[in-house]
Amino acid sequence: MLHTGLLSGSEFWMLGENPHWYQSGRVVVPEIPHHVARTVRLSFEGRHAVEAYLVLMKNGNGTRSRNTIRDAMRRAAAKEKVRVGDKWVPKVPNGINPEMLRRSLCAWLMAAYPERWDEILASMGMLTEDVAHTEPKFERQELEKIRQHLKGW
Numbered sequence: 068m069l070h071t072g073l074l075s076g077s078e079f080w081m082l083g084e085n086p087h088w089y090q091s092g093r094v095v096v097p098e099i100p101h102h103v104a105r106t107v108r109l110s111f112e113g114r115h116a117v118e119a120y121l122v123l124m125k126n127g128n129g130t131r132s133r134n135t136i137r138d139a140m141r142r143a144a145a146k147e148k149v150r151v152g153d154k155w156v157p158k159v160p161n162g163i164n165p166e167m168l169r170r171s172l173c174a175w176l177m178a179a180y181p182e183r184w185d186e187i188l189a190s191m192g193m194l195t196e197d198v199a200h201t202e203p204k205f206e207r208q209e210l211e212k213i214r215q216h217l218k219g220w
Contacts, residue, residue, distance in 0.1 A: 070113035070216070072172050072191050077102065082117070083124035089117055092219070108190045111219035175213045176220065178205050 071094070073079040078096050081088075088094050092114050094107040109117060169191070176187045205213065 070110060070116045070172065072107050072109070072113070072169060074102065074169070074192065078107075083120065086121045086125070089121060102192065105189065105192050107192075108186075108220055110217045112216055114219070175217060178210060179214050179217050180220070 071079065073082060073094060073096075077099060078094075081099065082094060088096060092109055094109065094117065096102070096105050096107060098104040173187065173191045173193060176191075177184060180187065
């Protein structure tokens with residue numbers, strides 16, 4: 068989900084039922100209730116993730132449960148601990164949710180390609196107001212790792 072930029076509540080799940088949306092390294096989402104039509108650009112990792120997801124769904128091996136994914140994200144977040152005083156506590160106390168992944172991808176894209184904000188926002192289906200408070204700051208080494216993940220976007 069992290070690499071797709073799709074809305075988890077609708078687009079991600081609908082893609083599994085509509086594999087024809089995936090076209091030449093992009094996901095072309097038609098107008099659906101409560102969402103405008105848009106073309107979602109994918110990095111190489113995003114293409115790989117979507118292709119793997121579609122194969123799983125086609126073979127009947129893909130999870131169709133939002134609860135399964137949500138529970139897996141909570142377990143992953145609970146495993147990450149930080150030391151606070153003399154105790155170890157979850158780094159992300161309320162767990163991870165799919166929207167956090169989408170917003171993280173958006174922040175990565177904006178940091179890696181600051182000259183392409185309009186294109187990024189259109190692909191992510193976001194407005195300037197949605198990210199106005201987000202001024203992503205990353206160390207040079209972090210930014211290089213992020214750019215590796217975003218190759219092909």
